[in-house]
Amino acid sequence: MNGVPVAMLEQALPVARFEFELRQLEALRLPHYAGSMLRGAFGHALRRAACVTREPECKPCALYRSCVFPAVFDTPAPERSPASQAVNPYVIEGPALGGHDVAPGETWRFGFVLAGRMLRQMPLVVHAWQRACESGFRQAGSRAELVAVRLQGGDGSRCVYDPAVGRLEPFEASRMAAPVQDRAACLRFVTPLRLQENGRILNEREIDARRILMTLARRTQNLLDCHGERELKLPLKELAAAAGGIEAEVRMRRHQWSRYSNRQRQEMDLTGLVGEVILRGDLAPFHEFLALGELLHLGKNATFGLGRYHLTTEIA
Numbered sequence: 001m002n003g004v005p006v007a008m009l010e011q012a013l014p015v016a017r018f019e020f021e022l023r024q025l026e027a028l029r030l031p032h033y034a035g036s037m038l039r040g041a042f043g044h045a046l047r048r049a050a051c052v053t054r055e056p057e058c059k060p061c062a063l064y065r066s067c068v069f070p071a072v073f074d075t076p077a078p079e080r081s082p083a084s085q086a087v088n089p090y091v092i093e094g095p096a097l098g099g100h101d102v103a104p105g106e107t108w109r110f111g112f113v114l115a116g117r118m119l120r121q122m123p124l125v126v127h128a129w130q131r132a133c134e135s136g137f138r139q140a141g142s143r144a145e146l147v148a149v150r151l152q153g154g155d156g157s158r159c160v161y162d163p164a165v166g167r168l169e170p171f172e173a174s175r176m177a178a179p180v181q182d183r184a185a186c187l188r189f190v191t192p193l194r195l196q197e198n199g200r201i202l203n204e205r206e207i208d209a210r211r212i213l214m215t216l217a218r219r220t221q222n223l224l225d226c227h228g229e230r231e232l233k234l235p236l237k238e239l240a241a242a243a244g245g246i247e248a249e250v251r252m253r254r255h256q257w258s259r260y261s262n263r264q265r266q267e268m269d270l271t272g273l274v275g276e277v278i279l280r281g282d283l284a285p286f287h288e289f290l291a292l293g294e295l296l297h298l299g300k301n302a303t304f305g306l307g308r309y310h311l312t313t314e315i316a
Contacts, residue, residue: 014173034094035305116227192272
């Protein structure tokens with residue numbers, strides 16, 4: 001089968017990746033994986049910036065389906081596609097795994113990906129990140145300042161926001177050029193992959209090509225239903241049949257990680273898999289989904305950066 005045309009998918013679901021550069025004003029201890037910390041700080045700041053009713057909970061609020069905060073941070077299930085799963089339009093890509101200290105005056109960076117209609121809210125997103133910096137990330141005494149926001153793309157990096165100017169420059173979505181041969185591709189997972197099936201996280205022996213490719217396709221469809229600029233239905237049945245002919249060589253290992261959830265007041269096990277998955281077969285129908293997944297990640301907890309992979313044709 002033929003894949004979904006790139007232009008059609010890019011028009012329906014534009015995606016942009018940004019790099020935020022911060023300078024610490026006070027010392028900060030970055031945890032082993034900072035994506036969860038960043039997500040919490042962003043959520044609190046975005047809610048303060050967007051909420052006008054100050055209701056304690058979002059769902060009972062009369063503005064629930066029109067407010068920017070839930071639309072971006074905790075997306076409601078789409079009314080027009082009730083069978084679609086609610087999925088958030090952003091991904092936070094923290095610094096590389098491994099905790100370290102950031103001293104006052106030092107700079108550090110993280111990635112932020114935004115998709116679909118929510119790209120129009122990027123000025124508010126930048127404002128929220130500025131407020132998060134001013135409030136501090138882990139506790140009182142960890143304040144920072146936003147130095148720059150850069151758009152990342154196939155042509156390199158371009159500054160689109162300078163706090164000294166105070167205005168977000170116009171930008172275009174990142175190109176979805178997939179470095180995939182028709183018959184082979186390698187996904188190198190640099191943050192833990194947590195593929196879930198029937199409420200259970202799959203282990204390395206249960207990972208196969210069909211699960212990976214169809215999870216990418218379904219995630220794309222859910223994003224289209226929740227945040228697409230226009231309606232687009234993917235041929236999921238035909239894609240599933242095509243995925244059945246792809247073979248996967250799985251070179252992955254368990255990466256144990258947990259974090260404390262302030263909202264749930266308990267330790268959360270976020271153990272997943274890192275390493276490589278090599279796909280072989282007719283990958284032509286999946287080129288765009290593999291490229292999009294490199295931006296939007298794969299599997300559970302993608303919003304704070306898990307399931308990130310680099311796509312390459314260099315196969316050892």
